Amino acid sequence: MSSVIVSLNNTGKQYQHTRVLHNIDLQLQAGEVLGLFGHNGAGKTTLMKIILGVIKASEGQAKVFGVDPLSKQAWQGRRQIGYLPENVSFYDQLTGKQVLTYFARLKAVEVASVGELLDKVGLRQAMDRPVKTYSKGMRQRLGLAQAFLGDPKLLLLDEPTVGLDPTATQEFYQSVDQLKGDGASIILCSHVLPGVEQHIDRAMILSGGRSLAMGTLAQLRRDANLPVSIRTQGLNGALQANANLSQLLVAQGHLQVSEQDKLAVVKQLLDYPELRDLQLEPADLGRLYQHYLGTAAGNTAKSAGGLNGGHNDGQSANIQSQAEVKPQ
Amino acid sequence: MSPVLAVAIKEFQDGLRNRWLVSITAIFAILSIGLSYYGSAASGELGLVSLSSTIASLSSLAVFLIPLIALLLSYDSFVGEQESGTLLLLLTYPLSHTQLLLGKFLGQGAIITLATILGFGCSALLLTGQAELGRLLPAFGLFILTATLLGLCFTSIAYVISLSVNEKSKAAGIALVVWFFFVLVFDLALLAALVGIKEGLDQQSLVQVMMFNPADLFRLINLAALDTKDVNGVLAVAINSSWSAASLLLIMFAWVLAPLAIASLIFKRKTL
Numbered sequence: 001m002s003s004v005i006v007s008l009n010n011t012g013k014q015y016q017h018t019r020v021l022h023n024i025d026l027q028l029q030a031g032e033v034l035g036l037f038g039h040n041g042a043g044k045t046t047l048m049k050i051i052l053g054v055i056k057a058s059e060g061q062a063k064v065f066g067v068d069p070l071s072k073q074a075w076q077g078r079r080q081i082g083y084l085p086e087n088v089s090f091y092d093q094l095t096g097k098q099v100l101t102y103f104a105r106l107k108a109v110e111v112a113s114v115g116e117l118l119d120k121v122g123l124r125q126a127m128d129r130p131v132k133t134y135s136k137g138m139r140q141r142l143g144l145a146q147a148f149l150g151d152p153k154l155l156l157l158d159e160p161t162v163g164l165d166p167t168a169t170q171e172f173y174q175s176v177d178q179l180k181g182d183g184a185s186i187i188l189c190s191h192v193l194p195g196v197e198q199h200i201d202r203a204m205i206l207s208g209g210r211s212l213a214m215g216t217l218a219q220l221r222r223d224a225n226l227p228v229s230i231r232t233q234g235l236n237g238a239l240q241a242n243a244n245l246s247q248l249l250v251a252q253g254h255l256q257v258s259e260q261d262k263l264a265v266v267k268q269l270l271d272y273p274e275l276r277d278l279q280l281e282p283a284d285l286g287r288l289y290q291h292y293l294g295t296a297a298g299n300t301a302k303s304a305g306g307l308n309g310g311h312n313d314g315q316s317a318n319i320q321s322q323a324e325v326k327p328q
Numbered sequence: 329m330s331p332v333l334a335v336a337i338k339e340f341q342d343g344l345r346n347r348w349l350v351s352i353t354a355i356f357a358i359l360s361i362g363l364s365y366y367g368s369a370a371s372g373e374l375g376l377v378s379l380s381s382t383i384a385s386l387s388s389l390a391v392f393l394i395p396l397i398a399l400l401l402s403y404d405s406f407v408g409e410q411e412s413g414t415l416l417l418l419l420t421y422p423l424s425h426t427q428l429l430l431g432k433f434l435g436q437g438a439i440i441t442l443a444t445i446l447g448f449g450c451s452a453l454l455l456t457g458q459a460e461l462g463r464l465l466p467a468f469g470l471f472i473l474t475a476t477l478l479g480l481c482f483t484s485i486a487y488v489i490s491l492s493v494n495e496k497s498k499a500a501g502i503a504l505v506v507w508f509f510f511v512l513v514f515d516l517a518l519l520a521a522l523v524g525i526k527e528g529l530d531q532q533s534l535v536q537v538m539m540f541n542p543a544d545l546f547r548l549i550n551l552a553a554l555d556t557k558d559v560n561g562v563l564a565v566a567i568n569s570s571w572s573a574a575s576l577l578l579i580m581f582a583w584v585l586a587p588l589a590i591a592s593l594i595f596k597r598k599t600l
Contacts, residue, residue: 015599049416049600052420053420054416054419054420054600055599055600075422076422078420078421078422079422081420083417083420085413085416085417086413087413088412088413088414088416088417089412089413089414090412090414091342091412091414093342093345093346094345102334102338103421105329105331105334106331106334106335106418106421106422106423107421107422108329108331108422146417
């Protein structure tokens, strides 16, 4: 099925004196996961509000499920949309179950599904406690359960993993993959980048209300032409001795190679019998993000590190994980 | 379940959970029982007071309390949800602005209505021993009806306030000013105009000016139905007007609907 769920055509938004969104084009297919990245104030939330039909685009067109999200026809479509706002704090004095029951009624979803959803997000134990006793992560999970109500066909999640512990984050991404498998389109809005790569099909990088880059990670990587990091072990003096390889050396046993030369260099390295280990690290999302922001700002930030030290925290992707982010 | 009903039920349950219903009912009950039983203590006797003086003193106290309670109950209805982020979320649901507004009005209106009926109904029961039913029922019926309308009117006004501002504390401040204006300033200004300007206001135009204040309407309707000997002040002048109780009630009803319509308009234009 390749139907277009969300279609933005040259969409822009202007509040009284400030333009917060410029000429955004976006086609989101059924079953596609889009990562929307940008700093605070980049226009992510505004873009989401336009798609949700909460605010009207000042120029251009927005269509969700084929209709204008603010029109009367879009009304029934809203039942198929799940939204997790950023920083939402639910009715504190209500229990988790009461909160979710309220939202289920408003969405005309069977109240019986509330228990299931609470199970799914791991709040079954806490469902009869008032929300005010919940931790940040539990509130976030309640918000997710709310967004998952009624098997949505379109999900917009604003900073979904904020406050979640690693296990809950893992479970959250599993739910995302599962919903995607069921044909739901998902827009993941984030500035926390590590870990999200394997779960998105395409990425859009927003800054100052403009779309700086848009495409699959492989496309973005190709366009950015960022070097691949190769770390070797056991080759102490040999790399410096090789005239070819020593040019690429940035640190002891650490090479930076362009995408085209990658295979040739790896082959060359494998010829050394003393090579004990080899780690190949393609430019990750954090570096891509910095690269595009840097290009936009007019300075090529090629050597910029990952956002929030993103690519340093255990993100030593090996050859295997690179294969997972092929274009669709 | 219709979304209006879902919102109404939630708001009503909130009112129960926060003890709003219990406290308002208790306040009204204590107030009305106290006034009907001890109202004559000032004149040296203890015991049930005459029906008309009970209603008269009840109205003059209720006119302060009911608007305050209604404003307190509802001033943060929208701005509170806006601050916590749930308002934005609700607007992405298949729920129109008007439906949300109506749902809240039904739920919180039910709290006010129920509290008024139960609270003031108490003293009506107490008075059954003394006054004859034929006089008691219409007088208290009218009182409870107008008290409810007064409460609903200020609930609607609270929504206008709640939707016009973006901060809860600001809404609270404005609510207080609005209460002060309708309950005190308006009458003082009217009195000043009456005394100060010799040919300024005749009785007819006085009543017309009072139409602009739901609190005055409330007193006017209740006191006009009583023996005038228990009434004094500006109202005594106004009471003998030619307006029928039914038309006054109709204007009060309009005072409930008009702010609600304004709130709905503001809500539709509000950007979140």
